[in-house]
Amino acid sequence: xxxxxxxxxxxxxxxxxxxxxxxxxxxxxxxxxxxxxxxxxxxxxxxxxxxxxxxxxxxxxxxxxxxxxxxxxxxxxxxxxxxxxxxxxxxxxxxxxxxxxxxxxxxxxxxxxxxxxxxxxxxxxxxxxxxxxxxxxxxxxxxxxxxxxxxxxxxxxxxxxxxxxxxxxxxxxxxxxxxxxxxxxxxxxxxxxxxxxxxxxxxxxxxxxxxxxxxxxxxxxxxxxxxxxxxxxxxxxxxxxxxxxxxxxxxxxxxxxxxxxxxxxxxxxxxxxxxxxxxxxxxxxxxxxxxxxxxxxxxxxxxxxxxxxxxxxxxxxxxxxxxxxxxxxxxxxxxxxxxxxxxxxxxxxxxxxxxxxxxxxxxxxxxxxxxxxxxxxxxxxxxxxxxxxxxxxxxxxxxxxxxxxxxxxxxxxxxxxxxxxxxxxxxxxxxxxxxxxxxxxxxxxxxxxxxxxxxxxxxxxxxxxxxxxxxxxxxxxxxxxxxxxxxxxxxxxxxxxxxxxxxxxxxxxxxxxxxxxxxxxxxxxxxxxxxxxxxxxxxxxxxxxxxxxxxxxxxxxxxxxxxxxxxxxxxxxxxxxxxxxxxxxxxxxxxxxxxxxxxxxxxxxxxxxxxxxxxxxxxxxxxxxxxxxxxxxxxxxxxxxxxxxxxxxxxxxxxxxxxxxxxxxxxxxxxxxxxxxxxxxxxxxxxxxxxxxxxxxxxxxxxxxxxxxxxxxxxxxxxxxxxxxxxxxxxxxxx
Numbered sequence: 001x002x003x004x005x006x007x008x009x010x011x012x013x014x015x016x017x018x019x020x021x022x023x024x025x026x027x028x029x030x031x032x033x034x035x036x037x038x039x040x041x042x043x044x045x046x047x048x049x050x051x052x053x054x055x056x057x058x059x060x061x062x063x064x065x066x067x068x069x070x071x072x073x074x075x076x077x078x079x080x081x082x083x084x085x086x087x088x089x090x091x092x093x094x095x096x097x098x099x100x101x102x103x104x105x106x107x108x109x110x111x112x113x114x115x116x117x118x119x120x121x122x123x124x125x126x127x128x129x130x131x132x133x134x135x136x137x138x139x140x141x142x143x144x145x146x147x148x149x150x151x152x153x154x155x156x157x158x159x160x161x162x163x164x165x166x167x168x169x170x171x172x173x174x175x176x177x178x179x180x181x182x183x184x185x186x187x188x189x190x191x192x193x194x195x196x197x198x199x200x201x202x203x204x205x206x207x208x209x210x211x212x213x214x215x216x217x218x219x220x221x222x223x224x225x226x227x228x229x230x231x232x233x234x235x236x237x238x239x240x241x242x243x244x245x246x247x248x249x250x251x252x253x254x255x256x257x258x259x260x261x262x263x264x265x266x267x268x269x270x271x272x273x274x275x276x277x278x279x280x281x282x283x284x285x286x287x288x289x290x291x292x293x294x295x296x297x298x299x300x301x302x303x304x305x306x307x308x309x310x311x312x313x314x315x316x317x318x319x320x321x322x323x324x325x326x327x328x329x330x331x332x333x334x335x336x337x338x339x340x341x342x343x344x345x346x347x348x349x350x351x352x353x354x355x356x357x358x359x360x361x362x363x364x365x366x367x368x369x370x371x372x373x374x375x376x377x378x379x380x381x382x383x384x385x386x387x388x389x390x391x392x393x394x395x396x397x398x399x400x401x402x403x404x405x406x407x408x409x410x411x412x413x414x415x416x417x418x419x420x421x422x423x424x425x426x427x428x429x430x431x432x433x434x435x436x437x438x439x440x441x442x443x444x445x446x447x448x449x450x451x452x453x454x455x456x457x458x459x460x461x462x463x464x465x466x467x468x469x470x471x472x473x474x475x476x477x478x479x480x481x482x483x484x485x486x487x488x489x490x491x492x493x494x495x496x497x498x499x500x501x502x503x504x505x506x507x508x509x510x511x512x513x514x515x516x517x518x519x520x521x522x523x524x525x526x527x528x529x530x531x532x533x534x535x536x537x538x539x540x541x542x543x544x545x546x547x548x549x550x551x552x553x554x555x556x557x558x559x560x561x562x563x564x565x566x567x568x569x570x571x572x573x574x575x576x577x578x579x580x581x582x583x584x585x586x587x588x589x590x591x592x593x594x595x596x597x598x599x600x601x602x603x604x605x606x607x608x609x610x611x612x613x614x615x616x617x618x619x620x621x622x623x624x625x626x627x628x629x630x631x632x633x634x635x636x637x638x639x640x641x642x643x644x645x646x647x648x649x650x651x652x653x654x655x656x657x658x659x660x661x662x663x664x665x666x667x668x669x670x671x672x673x674x675x676x677x678x679x680x681x682x683x684x685x686x687x688x689x690x691x692x693x694x695x696x697x698x699x700x701x702x703x704x705x706x707x708x709x710x711x712x713x714x715x716x717x718x719x720x721x722x723x724x725x726x727x728x729x730x731x732x733x734x735x
Contacts, residue, residue, distance in 0.1 A: 152182030335588030534569025556602020617666030
């Protein structure tokens with residue numbers, strides 16, 4: 001016994017000496033602090049959330065050199081409803097400058113079931129030190145008091161800290177996940193062990209099989225717990241997790257009358273049900289469960305995060321997953337892959353097939369099909385000149401059709417019916433028309449449009465004729481058309497009940513609030529006169545990678561405005577494709593997040609993406625976006641300006657490059673983080689080249705131009721400002 005006591009004493013003494021040595025080394029040795037600063041990128045503000053008892057939160061790490069470092073942007077604090085939770089926020093000046101804290105506040109508080117609330121009513125901050133010396137840490141006491149009306153489940157809060165440094169004002173934000181427990185809690189796994197078994201159908205669909213796989217693999221990544229899987233016909237006992245529709249589930253009665261994309265989550269002490277009214281409903285239920293209880297976030301098709309937990313605790317009860325927009329998708333660019341689309345519950349846009357992922361909304365032909373494709377001008381223009389307007393060619397090189405010509409109407413109708421013949425899967429027929437805002441000017445078309453008091457008059461009449469024939473034989477099929485947002489509604493002929501009108505914001509000033517630029521007024525006017533209304537959001541300047549428009553927070557707020565105005569379909573064009581815009585991935589994530597649940601604060605979605613993709617560098621990238629947004633608001637450049645002196649003056653450019661240089665160091669060698677960050681840095685490099693006076697060009701400048709365009713091609717970008725790269729390169733070198 002004495003030997004054991006002596007051994008314990010020796011081990012304890014050794015541990016104390018090691019910790020003391022590490023602490024002394026870190027506090028006394030400036031080189032060690034400087035090494036840390038280099039690793040994290042100067043990091044003027046770092047936040048660390050600790051629970052009231054003083055233990056480091058579950059996803060944090062204690063590094064052997066004696067300091068804390070954040071590893072993910074969120075911490076989960078578990079409280080009971082009505083209980084006050086005590087937390088401590090650590091603010092550490094770990095760079096090369098003292099800090100003056102100017103503000104600590106809660107910006108947003110949100111729950112999947114309760115929506116947005118005023119965070120100030122529930123989160124309180126105690127007194128804190130205003131000034132923090134470099135290498136020191138300040139403490140902020142934080143308390144959260146949920147009121148009696150707040151239901152159990154996950155709540156999201158965004159905590160903001162503003163600090164002044166020697167280099168100027170820095171802002172860092174830190175998300176906090178707060179779990180409210182109810183009276184009945186269910187333990188899924190603890191310490192790598194579980195009492196639960198996953199049950200799947202004997203003959204699951206490809207989507208159900210995928211749902212089981214992602215559920216089992218994510219739970220294992222989060223907790224280290226490997227769930228067993230068995231078929232429903234196989235004997236088994238104990239607690240069951242049933243995944244898939246068609247089984248005898250507790251949710252059958254509640255989802256029977258719902259559409260094909262509603263999911264059901266049912267949690268009891270011995271049974272968990274994840275199902276829905278079809279493959280997509282089941283997948284929506286599974287991904288919602290994993291997001292809420294396992295912290296799953298899919299930021300890009302290659303970047304996702306999960307929260308590490310030794311114990312996964314669930315809240316007993318039921319939840320219906322109801323996407324706010326029935327049609328949600330990315331037409332082109334980032335987000336237009338199943339790896340991104342399904343976890344973020346997109347179901348439309350440029351997605352193809354995807355049976356494994358529950359499939360997307362199915363079209364007869366292409367989702368971007370135009371009337372031109374039904375009457376190809378290379379076949380009909382010279383032989384049937386009466387089919388076409390005197391306006392010879394549109395900007396896309398397509399001949400403009402005369403939409404009041406009876407033969408044109410008849411041929412389009414016949415071709416649409418032929419594509420639908422015998423198909424029971426088609427949900428949409430796209431009848432987009434190039435140039436509908438500048439219609440045929442023949443006497444007949446002009447008379448119809450004058451009577452309708454709208455340039456869309458002939459277009460709506462043609463589509464209605466086709467819609468009537470489609471409705472006779474194909475119920476549930478919608479004809480999808482697209483109009484420029486400035487188009488006014490016809491006064492005589494309204495769109496048929498089976499016509500989905502997609503309003504494009506292409507005619508608006510992008511990056512502005514829809515309530516301010518008039519687009520939402522157009523949407524409301526059309527909503528009064530059409531049964532089905534959608535919107536196409538061009539969230540970058542067409543064909544221009546280097547064109548800083550559309551603030552991501554404003555984008556999310558605009559989607560909420562569309563939802564409030566009664567829009568049911570939301571499609572996003574150009575979320576950073578090879579000819580897309582900077583930060584296209586960010587915009588795709590924010591758009592998908594808010595389109596699924598319009599209550600979700602866009603500022604939270606932006607924060608999650610920046611820290612999830614860029615890690616410790618996320619704060620610097622956030623500062624850059626704030627700086628860019630303020631510059632655009634002040635300068636108000638035209639879309640055609642692109643990256644120019646109209647946006648990037650020398651002082652602004654210098655500050656932006658300094659921020660993104662810090663962000664690069666903050667990536668800490670993460671290859672994916674560096675790749676995406678350097679891609680987003682291209683606009684500043686382009687501006688830097690463009691602002692060099694021709695008199696200062698020399699062989700070094702030419703070499704830098706060559707290096708820049710090589711990098712552009714490396715990142716898969718085929719156009720910078722609308723023209724081919726070779727032309728842009730020649731134009732730059734020619735001055």
